[in-house]
Amino acid sequence: MEIVYETERLYLGVFDESHAEAMKTFWGNEDVMKFCDGATKHEKFPQIIKIYREIHQTNDLSVYAVQEKASSMIIGAAGFNITKSMEKIELIFHFSQSTWGKGFATEAVIACLNMARKDGRVSVITASADPRNLASLNILEKVGFQYKGTKWFDEIQQEEPYYEYHLL
Template sequence: MKALVETKRILLRAFQDSDAEAAKRFWGDEEVMRYCLGATLHDKLPMTLKCYRDCHEAKGISVYAVVEKETGDVIGACGFNVTGELQEVELIYHFAKSSWGKGYATEAAKACLELARENGSVKRIHASVDPNNMDSHKILKKIGFVYAGTEWFEDTAQEESVYELRLS
Protein backbone atom coordinates (compact mmCIF):
# COMPACT_ATOMS: atom_id res chain seq x y z
CA MET A 1 0.00 0.00 0.00
CA LYS A 2 1.23 3.47 -0.89
CA ALA A 3 2.78 5.71 1.76
CA LEU A 4 0.89 8.92 2.44
CA VAL A 5 3.81 10.63 4.17
CA GLU A 6 7.42 9.61 4.50
CA THR A 7 10.00 10.97 6.94
CA LYS A 8 13.61 10.01 7.53
CA ARG A 9 12.73 6.93 9.63
CA ILE A 10 9.03 6.19 9.14
CA LEU A 11 6.19 6.20 6.69
CA LEU A 12 2.47 6.54 7.28
CA ARG A 13 0.01 4.48 5.30
CA ALA A 14 -3.59 3.33 5.55
CA PHE A 15 -4.08 0.23 7.65
CA GLN A 16 -4.29 -3.16 5.94
CA ASP A 17 -6.03 -6.28 7.23
CA SER A 18 -2.61 -7.87 7.69
CA ASP A 19 -1.71 -5.21 10.29
CA ALA A 20 -3.97 -6.76 12.96
CA GLU A 21 -1.14 -8.85 14.43
CA ALA A 22 1.13 -5.79 14.75
CA ALA A 23 -1.72 -3.76 16.27
CA LYS A 24 -1.80 -6.20 19.20
CA ARG A 25 1.56 -4.71 20.28
CA PHE A 26 0.03 -1.26 20.78
CA TRP A 27 -3.78 -1.20 20.84
CA GLY A 28 -3.93 -4.72 22.28
CA ASP A 29 -1.40 -4.07 25.04
CA GLU A 30 -2.70 -3.06 28.48
CA GLU A 31 0.44 -1.13 29.41
CA VAL A 32 0.45 0.88 26.18
CA MET A 33 -3.24 1.69 26.57
CA ARG A 34 -3.28 2.33 30.33
CA TYR A 35 -4.17 6.02 29.82
CA CYS A 36 -6.82 5.26 27.19
CA LEU A 37 -9.46 2.98 28.73
CA GLY A 38 -7.32 -0.13 28.37
CA ALA A 39 -6.42 -2.48 25.57
CA THR A 40 -8.68 -3.28 22.65
CA LEU A 41 -9.74 -6.91 22.55
CA HIS A 42 -7.64 -8.69 19.94
CA ASP A 43 -10.68 -9.98 18.05
CA LYS A 44 -11.90 -6.36 17.64
CA LEU A 45 -8.69 -5.13 16.00
CA PRO A 46 -9.57 -6.13 12.41
CA MET A 47 -12.76 -4.03 12.64
CA THR A 48 -10.79 -1.10 14.10
CA LEU A 49 -8.34 -1.23 11.18
CA LYS A 50 -11.21 -1.40 8.68
CA CYS A 51 -12.95 1.59 10.28
CA TYR A 52 -9.80 3.70 10.01
CA ARG A 53 -9.22 2.56 6.41
CA ASP A 54 -12.84 3.39 5.52
CA CYS A 55 -12.51 6.80 7.16
CA HIS A 56 -9.44 7.56 5.05
CA GLU A 57 -11.26 6.53 1.87
CA ALA A 58 -14.36 8.58 2.74
CA LYS A 59 -12.79 11.69 4.29
CA GLY A 60 -9.17 11.68 3.15
CA ILE A 61 -7.84 11.76 6.69
CA SER A 62 -7.75 9.15 9.45
CA VAL A 63 -5.51 7.22 11.84
CA TYR A 64 -2.64 5.50 10.03
CA ALA A 65 -0.16 2.68 10.42
CA VAL A 66 3.30 3.94 11.35
CA VAL A 67 5.88 1.81 9.58
CA GLU A 68 9.54 1.82 10.54
CA LYS A 69 11.34 2.09 7.20
CA GLU A 70 14.44 0.17 8.28
CA THR A 71 12.51 -2.97 9.27
CA GLY A 72 9.17 -2.58 7.45
CA ASP A 73 7.41 -3.25 10.76
CA VAL A 74 4.23 -1.51 11.86
CA ILE A 75 5.34 0.03 15.17
CA GLY A 76 2.32 2.13 16.00
CA ALA A 77 -0.62 4.22 14.93
CA CYS A 78 -0.92 7.97 14.52
CA GLY A 79 -3.46 10.26 12.98
CA PHE A 80 -6.87 11.74 13.45
CA ASN A 81 -10.12 10.57 14.91
CA VAL A 82 -12.83 12.19 12.81
CA THR A 83 -16.16 12.31 14.60
CA GLY A 84 -17.98 14.91 12.53
CA GLU A 85 -16.95 17.54 10.07
CA LEU A 86 -13.30 17.77 9.08
CA GLN A 87 -12.86 21.29 10.46
CA GLU A 88 -12.00 19.82 13.86
CA VAL A 89 -10.24 16.51 14.44
CA GLU A 90 -8.51 14.75 17.33
CA LEU A 91 -4.84 13.76 17.13
CA ILE A 92 -4.02 10.36 18.62
CA TYR A 93 -0.91 8.20 18.70
CA HIS A 94 -0.06 4.83 20.22
CA PHE A 95 3.20 2.92 19.85
CA ALA A 96 4.50 -0.52 20.73
CA LYS A 97 6.63 -0.47 23.88
CA SER A 98 9.71 -1.48 21.87
CA SER A 99 9.43 1.89 20.07
CA TRP A 100 9.09 4.09 23.16
CA GLY A 101 11.68 6.77 23.86
CA LYS A 102 13.01 6.90 20.31
CA GLY A 103 11.16 9.97 19.03
CA TYR A 104 8.78 8.05 16.76
CA ALA A 105 5.62 9.58 18.26
CA THR A 106 6.93 13.11 17.72
CA GLU A 107 8.06 12.29 14.18
CA ALA A 108 4.75 10.64 13.30
CA ALA A 109 2.65 13.42 14.85
CA LYS A 110 4.57 16.05 12.86
CA ALA A 111 3.97 14.03 9.69
CA CYS A 112 0.26 13.88 10.51
CA LEU A 113 0.14 17.65 10.92
CA GLU A 114 1.51 17.87 7.37
CA LEU A 115 -1.36 15.64 6.19
CA ALA A 116 -3.91 17.84 7.97
CA ARG A 117 -2.50 20.98 6.35
CA GLU A 118 -2.54 19.33 2.91
CA ASN A 119 -6.15 18.23 3.46
CA GLY A 120 -7.20 21.88 3.59
CA SER A 121 -10.45 21.29 5.48
CA VAL A 122 -8.94 20.87 8.93
CA LYS A 123 -8.94 24.13 10.90
CA ARG A 124 -8.40 22.94 14.48
CA ILE A 125 -6.75 19.87 15.93
CA HIS A 126 -7.22 18.93 19.56
CA ALA A 127 -5.74 16.25 21.77
CA SER A 128 -6.68 15.14 25.25
CA VAL A 129 -4.13 13.70 27.64
CA ASP A 130 -4.39 11.85 30.91
CA PRO A 131 -2.81 14.11 33.57
CA ASN A 132 -0.30 11.35 34.41
CA ASN A 133 0.92 10.79 30.84
CA MET A 134 3.88 13.17 30.99
CA ASP A 135 5.44 11.91 27.75
CA SER A 136 2.33 12.84 25.79
CA HIS A 137 2.25 16.32 27.32
CA LYS A 138 5.86 16.82 26.18
CA ILE A 139 5.18 15.57 22.65
CA LEU A 140 2.21 17.88 22.11
CA LYS A 141 4.12 20.93 23.33
CA LYS A 142 7.12 19.98 21.19
CA ILE A 143 5.02 19.88 17.99
CA GLY A 144 3.34 23.23 18.63
CA PHE A 145 0.13 22.43 20.48
CA VAL A 146 -1.04 24.92 23.08
CA TYR A 147 -2.50 23.94 26.45
CA ALA A 148 -6.20 24.89 26.43
CA GLY A 149 -7.22 23.81 29.96
CA THR A 150 -8.92 20.75 31.37
CA GLU A 151 -12.15 19.07 30.46
CA TRP A 152 -14.22 16.29 32.03
CA PHE A 153 -14.41 13.17 29.87
CA GLU A 154 -17.27 10.77 30.56
CA ASP A 155 -15.56 7.82 28.89
CA THR A 156 -12.50 8.01 31.17
CA ALA A 157 -14.45 9.48 34.12
CA GLN A 158 -11.75 12.08 34.79
CA GLU A 159 -10.49 15.55 34.04
CA GLU A 160 -7.97 15.49 31.22
CA SER A 161 -5.65 18.12 29.83
CA VAL A 162 -6.71 19.47 26.46
CA TYR A 163 -4.32 20.84 23.87
CA GLU A 164 -5.11 22.48 20.56
CA LEU A 165 -3.48 23.61 17.36
CA ARG A 166 -5.18 25.98 14.94
CA LEU A 167 -4.28 25.63 11.28
CA SER A 168 -6.07 28.74 10.06
Protein backbone atom coordinates (compact mmCIF):
# COMPACT_ATOMS: atom_id res chain seq x y z
CA MET A 1 0.00 0.00 0.00
CA GLU A 2 1.28 3.43 -0.93
CA ILE A 3 1.07 5.35 2.36
CA VAL A 4 0.03 8.99 2.02
CA TYR A 5 -0.35 9.94 5.69
CA GLU A 6 0.61 8.52 9.07
CA THR A 7 -0.83 9.14 12.54
CA GLU A 8 0.09 7.67 15.90
CA ARG A 9 -2.02 4.53 15.31
CA LEU A 10 -2.92 4.58 11.63
CA TYR A 11 -1.67 4.64 8.07
CA LEU A 12 -3.82 6.15 5.33
CA GLY A 13 -2.93 4.77 1.93
CA VAL A 14 -4.03 4.35 -1.64
CA PHE A 15 -6.45 1.48 -2.10
CA ASP A 16 -5.19 -1.55 -4.02
CA GLU A 17 -6.63 -4.90 -5.06
CA SER A 18 -5.42 -6.59 -1.85
CA HIS A 19 -7.91 -4.49 0.12
CA ALA A 20 -11.06 -5.96 -1.45
CA GLU A 21 -11.50 -8.60 1.25
CA ALA A 22 -11.16 -6.05 4.07
CA MET A 23 -13.66 -3.75 2.33
CA LYS A 24 -16.33 -6.34 3.12
CA THR A 25 -16.04 -5.39 6.81
CA PHE A 26 -17.03 -1.77 6.22
CA TRP A 27 -18.50 -0.96 2.78
CA GLY A 28 -19.79 -4.51 2.38
CA ASN A 29 -21.33 -4.74 5.86
CA GLU A 30 -25.07 -4.04 6.25
CA ASP A 31 -24.72 -2.86 9.86
CA VAL A 32 -21.93 -0.42 9.03
CA MET A 33 -23.75 0.91 5.97
CA LYS A 34 -27.31 0.92 7.32
CA PHE A 35 -27.40 4.73 7.34
CA CYS A 36 -25.72 4.97 3.91
CA ASP A 37 -28.20 3.30 1.60
CA GLY A 38 -27.03 -0.23 2.46
CA ALA A 39 -23.96 -2.35 1.88
CA THR A 40 -22.05 -2.19 -1.38
CA LYS A 41 -22.04 -5.36 -3.47
CA HIS A 42 -18.65 -7.07 -3.21
CA GLU A 43 -18.29 -7.38 -6.98
CA LYS A 44 -18.15 -3.55 -7.16
CA PHE A 45 -15.02 -3.32 -4.98
CA PRO A 46 -12.50 -3.63 -7.87
CA GLN A 47 -14.22 -0.71 -9.63
CA ILE A 48 -14.26 1.37 -6.42
CA ILE A 49 -10.55 0.68 -5.88
CA LYS A 50 -9.79 1.74 -9.46
CA ILE A 51 -11.82 4.96 -9.14
CA TYR A 52 -10.20 6.03 -5.87
CA ARG A 53 -6.72 5.22 -7.22
CA GLU A 54 -7.42 7.39 -10.29
CA ILE A 55 -8.78 10.23 -8.15
CA HIS A 56 -5.59 10.11 -6.07
CA GLN A 57 -3.39 10.14 -9.18
CA THR A 58 -5.30 13.10 -10.62
CA ASN A 59 -5.83 15.18 -7.47
CA ASP A 60 -3.31 14.01 -4.82
CA LEU A 61 -6.31 13.61 -2.50
CA SER A 62 -8.88 10.83 -2.50
CA VAL A 63 -10.61 8.30 -0.27
CA TYR A 64 -7.99 6.11 1.37
CA ALA A 65 -7.67 2.74 3.02
CA VAL A 66 -7.14 3.12 6.77
CA GLN A 67 -4.74 0.58 8.25
CA GLU A 68 -4.30 0.05 11.97
CA LYS A 69 -0.56 -0.04 12.66
CA ALA A 70 -0.77 -2.49 15.58
CA SER A 71 -2.63 -5.20 13.65
CA SER A 72 -1.74 -4.22 10.04
CA MET A 73 -5.46 -4.70 9.27
CA ILE A 74 -7.41 -2.43 6.92
CA ILE A 75 -10.12 -1.19 9.29
CA GLY A 76 -11.91 1.41 7.20
CA ALA A 77 -11.86 4.15 4.62
CA ALA A 78 -11.54 7.91 5.02
CA GLY A 79 -10.92 10.78 2.68
CA PHE A 80 -12.51 12.92 0.06
CA ASN A 81 -15.00 12.62 -2.74
CA ILE A 82 -13.89 15.14 -5.33
CA THR A 83 -16.41 16.00 -8.00
CA LYS A 84 -16.20 19.48 -9.52
CA SER A 85 -13.17 21.23 -8.08
CA MET A 86 -10.54 20.97 -5.38
CA GLU A 87 -11.83 24.14 -3.72
CA LYS A 88 -14.85 22.38 -2.17
CA ILE A 89 -14.61 18.65 -1.42
CA GLU A 90 -16.65 16.15 0.60
CA LEU A 91 -15.30 14.18 3.55
CA ILE A 92 -16.43 10.57 3.98
CA PHE A 93 -15.44 7.90 6.49
CA HIS A 94 -16.57 4.32 7.16
CA PHE A 95 -15.05 1.89 9.66
CA SER A 96 -15.40 -1.78 10.53
CA GLN A 97 -17.83 -2.35 13.36
CA SER A 98 -15.12 -4.02 15.49
CA THR A 99 -13.26 -0.68 15.64
CA TRP A 100 -16.17 1.51 16.74
CA GLY A 101 -15.68 3.49 19.92
CA LYS A 102 -11.87 3.33 19.83
CA GLY A 103 -11.21 6.78 18.33
CA PHE A 104 -9.93 5.51 14.98
CA ALA A 105 -12.51 7.43 12.94
CA THR A 106 -11.75 10.67 14.75
CA GLU A 107 -8.01 10.13 14.27
CA ALA A 108 -8.50 9.44 10.56
CA VAL A 109 -10.77 12.45 10.07
CA ILE A 110 -8.19 14.73 11.71
CA ALA A 111 -5.57 13.21 9.38
CA CYS A 112 -7.80 14.00 6.40
CA LEU A 113 -8.21 17.61 7.53
CA ASN A 114 -4.44 17.91 7.85
CA MET A 115 -3.94 16.48 4.34
CA ALA A 116 -6.44 18.96 2.88
CA ARG A 117 -4.82 21.85 4.75
CA LYS A 118 -1.36 20.82 3.49
CA ASP A 119 -2.66 20.48 -0.09
CA GLY A 120 -3.44 24.20 -0.22
CA ARG A 121 -6.14 24.10 -2.89
CA VAL A 122 -9.05 23.24 -0.59
CA SER A 123 -11.13 26.05 0.91
CA VAL A 124 -14.17 24.16 2.22
CA ILE A 125 -14.73 20.56 3.27
CA THR A 126 -18.34 19.44 3.43
CA ALA A 127 -19.81 16.47 5.25
CA SER A 128 -23.20 15.03 6.05
CA ALA A 129 -24.61 11.99 7.77
CA ASP A 130 -27.94 10.36 8.33
CA PRO A 131 -29.61 12.10 11.30
CA ARG A 132 -29.73 8.73 13.13
CA ASN A 133 -25.96 8.29 12.80
CA LEU A 134 -25.12 10.13 16.00
CA ALA A 135 -21.57 8.76 16.22
CA SER A 136 -20.59 10.26 12.86
CA LEU A 137 -22.33 13.55 13.63
CA ASN A 138 -20.48 13.73 16.96
CA ILE A 139 -17.13 13.17 15.22
CA LEU A 140 -17.82 16.00 12.78
CA GLU A 141 -18.65 18.40 15.61
CA LYS A 142 -15.72 17.22 17.77
CA VAL A 143 -13.14 18.01 15.06
CA GLY A 144 -14.58 21.44 14.29
CA PHE A 145 -17.11 21.09 11.48
CA GLN A 146 -19.84 23.73 11.67
CA TYR A 147 -23.47 22.67 11.37
CA LYS A 148 -25.12 24.56 8.50
CA GLY A 149 -28.64 23.10 8.66
CA THR A 150 -30.22 20.26 6.77
CA LYS A 151 -29.80 19.60 3.08
CA TRP A 152 -31.67 17.39 0.61
CA PHE A 153 -29.57 14.80 -1.22
CA ASP A 154 -31.10 13.53 -4.46
CA GLU A 155 -28.85 10.46 -4.72
CA ILE A 156 -30.17 9.04 -1.43
CA GLN A 157 -33.57 10.78 -1.48
CA GLN A 158 -33.07 12.06 2.04
CA GLU A 159 -32.51 15.22 4.03
CA GLU A 160 -29.43 15.11 6.27
CA PRO A 161 -27.58 17.39 8.68
CA TYR A 162 -25.00 19.27 6.61
CA TYR A 163 -21.63 20.51 7.89
CA GLU A 164 -18.75 22.59 6.60
CA TYR A 165 -15.14 22.98 7.66
CA HIS A 166 -13.41 26.11 6.34
CA LEU A 167 -9.67 25.95 5.80
CA LEU A 168 -9.15 29.49 4.51
